Amino acid sequence: MTEKWLVGVDLGGTTTKIAFLSKYGELLHKWEIPTDTSDNGKNIIVDIAKAIDFKLEELDQPKNKLAGIGMGAPGPVDMAKGIIYEAVNLGWDKNTPLKDLLEVETGLHAVIDNDANCAALGEMWKGAGDGAKDLVCVTLGTGVGGGVITNGDVVHGVKGAGGEIGHITVVPRGGFQCNCGKTGCLETVASATGVVRLANEELNSTTTASILREIRDRNDVISAKDIFDAARKNDEVAKNVVDQLAFFLGLSLANLGNVLNPEKIVLGGGVSKAGDILLTSVVEHFERFAFPTVRTSTRLSIAKLGNDAGVIGAAWLVKNKI
Amino acid sequence: MTEKWLVGVDLGGTTTKIAFLSKYGELLHKWEIPTDTSDNGKNIIVDIAKAIDFKLEELDQPKNKLAGIGMGAPGPVDMAKGIIYEAVNLGWDKNTPLKDLLEVETGLHAVIDNDANCAALGEMWKGAGDGAKDLVCVTLGTGVGGGVITNGDVVHGVKGAGGEIGHITVVPRGGFQCNCGKTGCLETVASATGVVRLANEELNSTTTASILREIRDRNDVISAKDIFDAARKNDEVAKNVVDQLAFFLGLSLANLGNVLNPEKIVLGGGVSKAGDILLTSVVEHFERFAFPTVRTSTRLSIAKLGNDAGVIGAAWLVKNKI
Numbered sequence: 298m299t300e301k302w303l304v305g306v307d308l309g310g311t312t313t314k315i316a317f318l319s320k321y322g323e324l325l326h327k328w329e330i331p332t333d334t335s336d337n338g339k340n341i342i343v344d345i346a347k348a349i350d351f352k353l354e355e356l357d358q359p360k361n362k363l364a365g366i367g368m369g370a371p372g373p374v375d376m377a378k379g380i381i382y383e384a385v386n387l388g389w390d391k392n393t394p395l396k397d398l399l400e401v402e403t404g405l406h407a408v409i410d411n412d413a414n415c416a417a418l419g420e421m422w423k424g425a426g427d428g429a430k431d432l433v434c435v436t437l438g439t440g441v442g443g444g445v446i447t448n449g450d451v452v453h454g455v456k457g458a459g460g461e462i463g464h465i466t467v468v469p470r471g472g473f474q475c476n477c478g479k480t481g482c483l484e485t486v487a488s489a490t491g492v493v494r495l496a497n498e499e500l501n502s503t504t505t506a507s508i509l510r511e512i513r514d515r516n517d518v519i520s521a522k523d524i525f526d527a528a529r530k531n532d533e534v535a536k537n538v539v540d541q542l543a544f545f546l547g548l549s550l551a552n553l554g555n556v557l558n559p560e561k562i563v564l565g566g567g568v569s570k571a572g573d574i575l576l577t578s579v580v581e582h583f584e585r586f587a588f589p590t591v592r593t594s595t596r597l598s599i600a601k602l603g604n605d606a607g608v609i610g611a612a613w614l615v616k617n618k619i
Numbered sequence: 620m621t622e623k624w625l626v627g628v629d630l631g632g633t634t635t636k637i638a639f640l641s642k643y644g645e646l647l648h649k650w651e652i653p654t655d656t657s658d659n660g661k662n663i664i665v666d667i668a669k670a671i672d673f674k675l676e677e678l679d680q681p682k683n684k685l686a687g688i689g690m691g692a693p694g695p696v697d698m699a700k701g702i703i704y705e706a707v708n709l710g711w712d713k714n715t716p717l718k719d720l721l722e723v724e725t726g727l728h729a730v731i732d733n734d735a736n737c738a739a740l741g742e743m744w745k746g747a748g749d750g751a752k753d754l755v756c757v758t759l760g761t762g763v764g765g766g767v768i769t770n771g772d773v774v775h776g777v778k779g780a781g782g783e784i785g786h787i788t789v790v791p792r793g794g795f796q797c798n799c800g801k802t803g804c805l806e807t808v809a810s811a812t813g814v815v816r817l818a819n820e821e822l823n824s825t826t827t828a829s830i831l832r833e834i835r836d837r838n839d840v841i842s843a844k845d846i847f848d849a850a851r852k853n854d855e856v857a858k859n860v861v862d863q864l865a866f867f868l869g870l871s872l873a874n875l876g877n878v879l880n881p882e883k884i885v886l887g888g889g890v891s892k893a894g895d896i897l898l899t900s901v902v903e904h905f906e907r908f909a910f911p912t913v914r915t916s917t918r919l920s921i922a923k924l925g926n927d928a929g930v931i932g933a934a935w936l937v938k939n940k941i
Binding site: 373429431443445447448450452453454455456457458459460461462464465466469477478479544548549551552553555556557558559560585586588589590591593594595 | 695751753765767769770772774775776777778779780781782783784786787788791799800801866870871873874875877878879880881882907908910911912913915916917
């Protein structure tokens with residue numbers, strides 16, 4: 298019996314990642330295509346179907362080598378109905394029937410979910426989760442996203458807003474304005490832009506000498522990476538900013554831990570590349586705010602799969618549904 | 620074919636509630652027995668088995684009328700292994716094999732869970748949840764407990780601490796001491812004792828005339844009920860205290876909503892008997908702190924089943940496992 302492959306797709310606003318995987322989650326072939334958002338994104342699905350067919354031809358494999366296709370999409374989805382409520386970056390109409398479109402164009406059985414949820418599933422299956430069936434994945438990127446897995450299943454909630462960890466309110470009074478319309482969201486202080494905002498506030502409210510002040514004077518801007526690099530060099534201002542970020546993140550994750558007691562909480566996304574200097578500080582605040590049983594049983598770690606988490610988690614969707 | 624009954628048991632530190640239910644969750648017979656915690660609680664399970672047999676005899680029904688027994692127990696449980704990690708109020712050893720003991724003594728197939736989780740299941744099945752498969756139940760009693768249901772299943776977490784909503788940190792710096800060892804837990808301000816603590820702080824820090832001050836001068840103590848009664852009479856101090864409680868509860872539940880987007884959040888326990896004056900105020904703060912999709916799709920309400928939630932939820936456990 299020849300072994301079938303799973304197709305995992307991570308649909309982004311700029312590029313779309315596609316991969317063929319074994320049913321054990323081994324990445325066999327992976328590649329990217331540009332995401333064509335012109336004409337309200339009407340070519341996106343056809344482009345994916347073509348890319349899969351071209352790749353099969355290149356590999357001299359028949360279509361029935363593929364067992365099904367899973368996709369992570371950038372917006373809230375109704376998984377049961379297979380629709381994406383909204384995908385502002387792609388130009389699609391509200392409630393686009395993504396699963397049906399995928400099945401029609403590729404001829405494959407399709408399952409869709411939100412991209413942050415797929416990243417969480419990927420980390421659960423093959424990453425820092427080590428197979429943990431209760432796992433939370435927080436993505437610290439331009440924004441702060443998240444995926445929550447309980448009893449082995451993604452928590453979508455009643456309207457697909459499960460996992461909106463970035464919109465936990467961490468500053469109940471007088472916080473920064475968030476894109477969601479609220480103020481004081483975790484995203485406003487723990488995303489790449491959020492930590493830069495904290496650093497600018499700190500620089501503006503003091504005159505303390507700092508590597509960050511020098512960088513800002515020279516370049517007009519500082520980056521999240523500048524902040525962690527300076528903290529590693531023991532820069533007081535930078536260390537203070539990292540501690541503020543870690544306080545907000547540690548508090549949020551501890552409270553999430555107090556409610557869900559997951560086996561693992563995994564930090565992913567660009568900001569998480571800071572690694573140990575971030576993790577150590579977040580763990581310190583997490584332990585202060587976690588219920589004793591949670592403190593000793595819920596573990597924090599940095600994501601392992603990087604950009605592959607999405608396609609691996611997407612493939613997991615079909616592994617389970619076929 | 621004669622219809623079988625389910626047995627639901629809600630094991631408490633003082634009394635044990637027992638009920639026979641139809642498989643549709645109709646309460647057919649319910650009664651209570653004292654919980655005998657003498658001799659490290661060694662009679663507890665035998666007493667329950669006897670009570671069930673006596674009741675069957677009284678009703679002139681054979682043992683095989685019963686399809687199985689579900690029990691909510693006062694402590695964290697490992698549901699798969701059927702053990703209760705700890706039940707300090709009952710005098711039992713750590714890791715008591717409760718499911719096995721129940722099966723041996725009653726001769727029935729048994730399933731156990733934590734009592735707060737059973738209350739949540741009861742509300743999901745027959746109470747304010749109206750069958751919602753994503754539901755959070757918060758019990759505002761002497762302490763603050765909780766049960767979290769996602770995708771129709773209780774979230775236990777890796778060490779049974781799922782649902783410890785009372786230990787969400789709401790005052791990160793300088794909060795009251797909690798029994799769990801932390802400070803600033805929701806339980807320290809939103810339980811029956813917590814709201815009294817808030818009221819005493821308020822009375823001590825001002826000289827404002829208040830019904831509560833009169834009651835305290837007269838009786839030395841005030842109760843949670845006094846506070847809500849006074850707030851209903853437009854007492855400023857009492858209204859301020861209810862608003863503080865509602866702020867902490869609304870913030871916690873909104874953040875929980877932002878992560879889980881449940882269909883319903885149900886408030887139960889003694890404090891919830893305050894009804895609309897509490898609910899209206901909590902909803903107001905909830906809406907400020909909830910992500911827009913959550914604000915419009917997650918609904919708060921007061922629990923409906925009162926003391927019956929536990930036995931109904933316990934019966935649900937067996938309905939599903941037999």
